[in-house]
Amino acid sequence: MSEPDLHVSTDDRPLFRTDPPPRRSVLPYLLVALLALAAGGGYYLWRMREPPTLPPAPEPAAQTAPTPKGEPRIEHPIDSAPASPPLPALADSDPALGSALAATFGKASFEQFFVPETIVRHLVATIDNLPRKQVASRLLPVKPVPGPMRTTGQDANLAIASDNAARYSPYVQLVNLVDSKKLVAVYIQYYPLFQQSYAELGYPSRYFNDRVFEVIDHLLLTPDVTGPIALTQPKVLYEFADPQLQELSAGQKILVRMGPDNEARVKVKLREIRKLLQRQ
Numbered sequence: 001m002s003e004p005d006l007h008v009s010t011d012d013r014p015l016f017r018t019d020p021p022p023r024r025s026v027l028p029y030l031l032v033a034l035l036a037l038a039a040g041g042g043y044y045l046w047r048m049r050e051p052p053t054l055p056p057a058p059e060p061a062a063q064t065a066p067t068p069k070g071e072p073r074i075e076h077p078i079d080s081a082p083a084s085p086p087l088p089a090l091a092d093s094d095p096a097l098g099s100a101l102a103a104t105f106g107k108a109s110f111e112q113f114f115v116p117e118t119i120v121r122h123l124v125a126t127i128d129n130l131p132r133k134q135v136a137s138r139l140l141p142v143k144p145v146p147g148p149m150r151t152t153g154q155d156a157n158l159a160i161a162s163d164n165a166a167r168y169s170p171y172v173q174l175v176n177l178v179d180s181k182k183l184v185a186v187y188i189q190y191y192p193l194f195q196q197s198y199a200e201l202g203y204p205s206r207y208f209n210d211r212v213f214e215v216i217d218h219l220l221l222t223p224d225v226t227g228p229i230a231l232t233q234p235k236v237l238y239e240f241a242d243p244q245l246q247e248l249s250a251g252q253k254i255l256v257r258m259g260p261d262n263e264a265r266v267k268v269k270l271r272e273i274r275k276l277l278q279r280q
Contacts, residue, residue, distance in 0.1 A: 037130060037219070037254045037266070076209045078191060090193050090200075094119055097193075100186045105178055113142050113174060120190070124197040128211055130251030131218040145171070149238065149257065151231060158241075159228040165259025172262045175269055215251070216270050222252040226260055 088096050097119050102110035115122065122141035129135040137144075150164040187194075191209075198208035223245070230241035240246040245256060255263045 037251050074207045074210065076207075076213050078188065078209050087190065087192060090120060090196050093190070093193055097186075097190055100190070104182045104186055105174065109174060113171065115141055115143060120193045121197045121200075124194055124208065125201060127215055128198070128201065130215055131249045133250055135250050142171075151238070152228075158231045158233065160231060160257065162228075162259075164257070165262055168258040168262050172258070172265050175266060216273060218249065219251050219255065220267060220270055220274070222248070222255045222263065222267075224260060224263070225256050229256065 087093070094117060098110070098114075098116050101114065101119070105113070110116075119141060122139050125139040126135055126141055129139070145167045147167060150161040150167070152159055152161040195208050198206065198211070203211075225245070229245070231238045232241045233239070240248075240253075240256075245253070248256065255266065258266075
């Protein structure tokens with residue numbers, strides 16, 4: 001069927017911090033694992049074509065240890081080294097970062113999967129929004145999975161078709177084949193731009209790498225669903241028939257939609273990331 005994908009709406013915005021001291025990063029691995037997630041929501045988001053609603057200001061997060069006044073506590077600091085040559089301005093960073101990503105993923109894969117404009121801002125905004133109910137189509141850093149979600153049956157028997165998972169396979173394959181060490185180097189080099197973009201997104205005193213950790217943990221909580229996944233179509237957009245699945249975040253819904261095998265492979269990558277981070 002050629003119908004739109006599942007419905008999503010707005011959610012809360014958690015609190016994070018800034019001002020990085022040196023240590024290692026997580027985002028390079030996460031960027032790869034999230035390619036399939038960001039792409040998976042593309043068709044639905046294209047149909048919506050509405051900017052996200054700005055959520056209410058977040059409540060202050062509880063801190064496990066006191067920090068000096070005016071200095072936010074950073075839970076997951078990353079390495080910071082002077083870039084050589086110096087980094088371009090954020091607004092002018094697409095050519096340099098695009099070339100670095102093309103060298104890491106391969107030029108053909110970069111051209112096939114990535115949206116080459118406003119790369120830093122789109123990566124930051126998409127990662128930040130995955131735990132919420134909505135991600136704006138104009139913020140996607142990668143091209144959407146081709147075609148609409150594939151379904152089977154109708155009315156009470158409407159469900160996601162088993163061959164829908166094949167639409168995500170090229171993205172998941174890219175997740176598994178990329179050289180993580182090269183991607184780490186790119187991320188460390190360009191981290192100041194990611195942090196600047198996160199501050200401009202509305203978090204001037206919060207730390208983007210901490211947000212990345214929360215996104216990983218949130219995605220790993222996605223339930224493992226086996227068997228046919230029933231759908232309803234109350235209006236134009238599909239919804240999960242199971243109310244608990246319908247209440248999942250945008251990122252978790254995409255994981256469920258891509259099928260259990262693809263979801264498991266992405267989760268393996270995310271768990272690998274978590275292990276690597278725990279060693280730092």
